Amino acid sequence: MLTSDDLAFFSVLTGSKSLAESARKLNVTPPAVTQRLRALEEKVGVRLIDRSGRRLRLTEEGSLVASHSVIVSETIDSLAEALADRRGAVRGHLRVAAPHGFGRLYVAPVVEAFAREHGGATATLQLSDHPAALLVESYDVVVHIGAPGHLDQVVTTLAPNPRILCASPRYLDSASPISTPADLAQHRCLAVRENDEDVTLWRFKGPRQEMATVRVNPVMSSNDGAVIREWALAGQGIMIRSEWNVAEDLADGRLQQVLPNWKLPPADIVAMLGSRHGRSARTTAFLTMLRQALKPPPWQAACAEPGGQ
Incomplete structure (x- = not known):
């Protein structure tokens, strides 16, 4: 036997x-x-x-x-x-997935703090270009930026994350004025190509709640947001990026917001939970620590410090 x-x-x-x-x-x-x-x-x-x-x-x-x-x-x-x-004990193996850039900066330190505080648990952090495409049931927590995928997933918002239209002062100083979204069709635009999303149709909501869309023809594109950011900093054109990714650049003047009165659809930071992991003590403990680390959003707090304006 x-x-x-x-x-x-x-x-x-x-x-x-x-x-x-x-x-x-x-x-x-x-x-x-x-x-x-x-x-x-x-x-x-x-x-x-x-x-x-x-x-x-x-x-x-x-x-x-x-x-x-x-x-x-x-x-x-x-x-x-x-x-x-x-009995409320935190044990077992915590499995977390997150996007590369955001995960490295903001999730990895929380995973380390979790492992330090809860000696009876172990942890794995999987960084992925598209964490939402992973099998959620294989993880306790999948951190995702933007609208979640399947409706049957348990989703909780961790932090707000506006998306910002921006470019370097060098590009804007030499380019024609931009007063409405329609003007963007005549400008050099940079696009992040992810999944099957239509990344060339940019949608805006105006100061009087009016809606506007513009079809851009990107002069440069990449599947890596960090590459697009570097190109924008080099003066290559206008891009859309998450606030967490460009807040410091905006505060230091390396980038300038374009059409500040026109808002883009947000891409909030959310956590997707597998149904069988949603109530485990380790998941609850980790989510509590992650929410504390993101409230207020550290990228906003850093820009509010002296010297960050």
């Missing part, structure tokens, strides 16, 4: 490239791993792993045991987390 310890051991083996790697994960010697594997195979009466090559390969019976190992391991983890949640 296989025990949960046997299945946990075999789960480590199937997640490793070699017996030596398994030994490092289990903090034992390679001979100890080999001996335990032999004992496990004797217990079930079949060979579970083909060790003839350089890499570990599961036999057909080994694949069957591996699939059940995952189920049992997840069940045990879920039970332990449920019991921990009952």
